[in-house]
Amino acid sequence: MKTKIGRLCCRGWMALWLLLTCMGMAQAQTRAWLDRESISLGETVILNIETDQSGQPDYGPLRAEFDLSRQNTNRQMQMSNGTVSSSALFSVALSPRRNGELQIPALRVGNAQTAPLQLVVGRAPMASRDSNALAFIETEVD
DSSP states (O other): OHHHHHHHHHHHHHHHHHHHHHHHHHHOOEEEEESOSEEETTOOEEEEEEESSSSOBOOGGGGGTEEEEEEEEEEEEEEETTEEEEEEEEEEEEEESSOEEEEEOOOEETTEEOOOEEEEEEOOOOOOTTSOOSOOOOOOOO
16 A cells, blocks of 8 residues: 555656646747837847847848847846746847848747747938938039
8 A cells, every 4th residue: 555655656746847847848938029120221120039048049040131230148047946047138230231021030049949020121211401311412513
């Protein structure tokens, strides 16, 4: 009888451990988002990636359509009830090389992957005398 109870208790602990492990895996996420969904050609957009994976994002697939700059990383570690968790937030400024609807492809971080994103890039606005452009040059030939 004691052996049977011991086996049931051991199976119960194993089931509990498996349940907690699966719950921990379900919370593991890697997600990406843009600070804006549409910009004009010549502007930049910030791509943010949040993950609990170790390692850096692979930005290689972005280089075909974008110039990359201002890469930042922010890492956090938390301990709660004896459990240690870590997360990282990566950001990179993207400057599109052309206008149109551009796809930001899925990016790999460790064993995870982000979902693809869409960015609408409009034509660069034309400067005029009445606009708020940084510079406007008008000439008159006589």
